Amino acid sequence: MGRLKFILIACLAFLAGHAVFSQDLKVGFGLVDERVSNGTFIEIDTVSVYEQTNYSTSDPMPYVRFDYPFSDRFSGNIGFQFHKKAIALAVEYTSETWSDPLQSLGKGGGTGMYLLEFPIGGSYKLIDKEHFDLMVDLSAVPVWVLPDPIPLNVEPQGIDWTQEIIDALNAAQTIPKSFYMNYQYGLSAEYKRFGLTLFRTANMNRSISNGYTLYGQQYNFPRRTRSTRIGLYYTFGM
Template sequence: MVFCLGLSFESFGQNLRIGFGLVDETSFSNSVVQIDSVTVFEDPRQGSSDLMPFIKIELPFSKRFYSSIGVQFYQSWVDLRAKYTSKSFPEHIPYSSKGWLGPVNNFEFPVGISYLLVQKNQFKLFLELSAVPVWSIQDFEPFDLEVPQGIDWTQEILDVINAVETIPDPFYMNYQYGISVEYKRFGLTLFRTANMSRSISTDYELYGQSYNFQRRIRSTRIGLYYSFGMQKKEKN
């Protein structure tokens, strides 16, 4: 991953952070799509603990300020739900609900600045702010079921929940801010991430019809890392 950034570690002075973190993500959406007797909506995720490996390169341009670029990866999901009713349902089943997940692999490339707020002996405290381009690559597998399979399964319902794959936007922008604490070469980082745009969805499409489907996510991330100091080579 590091070489993909097009940087040679030995060409200039810098710090390289390599670590792993946990992503506690919350999704929220006010979008509800009504298709005949079927109501389609996202079931909000109230929290998760998704693993996130990351690499970050810091380039000092003063005693206190650093520019930075990094790569971080984690997987998230869009949890689509369909709620519907039918005249064929018995009285004790007023409605039925089905759902399916749309997995998304998120590759994030934070570009930002760090400010060294406190330095005492081998202890350092940084404030950090970044803009984060995000590329989302779907890893979707359709819900596979031979219909009919009971009174609450139809081909339409299968199509409705499988259309979750049309929702995620393949590219959007985030921002993140937080703090990092280092002692010697070991560090702990804590930051928040949120979307810059009002929606990270490409809408919801079913049978060639597009429906407005706005959704957003935000997360808190905590990680542990090891910092490598890379010194600039002196020219003879």
């Protein structure tokens, strides 16, 4: 957490240093509903590993953005937003020594991570009234990933928690890639200084995974995500 706090403070200081050049400062809070858009299934001897693609949560996301007007309709912007996510992994362990009807045993686990995102893009006003604006937004988003592992503190217990299952679930922390690129697009509506934004985010990279490493062996584990985000913000004139 100390490393995360240092990076957050450095990012906010960097953005604050650019505030003197901006017309508007937008500070908001949103929710992120992220889903895995493709699933990977790998088999390693008696262990099968796959990501749970139906796993989804509404995670909080604070954000800040500076807008630079180039004309009455168009403005460039740079921002910072962050939220916490997890890779939900499922493991099935099978053994020929087990008798029917118990042919396999499944367990779930995963690993956590903080996503630090820096949207860089532009906005175009579709509607420009005295107290109401409607804008379309498009941004490229560099994403840095800080791992926050969730290790299983479980001792092997018969067939319920075999060492193979524990090791396979703990290996989830080898999956996240430390950096990748997203893009996001959506609409923002403002009334006076209050705003509501709704946008979608998807990966530019073909995979945002390092792979999956178990017992020193690396396996291909491609993954992609997409999310829907909604947020409320307040605009400060600079």
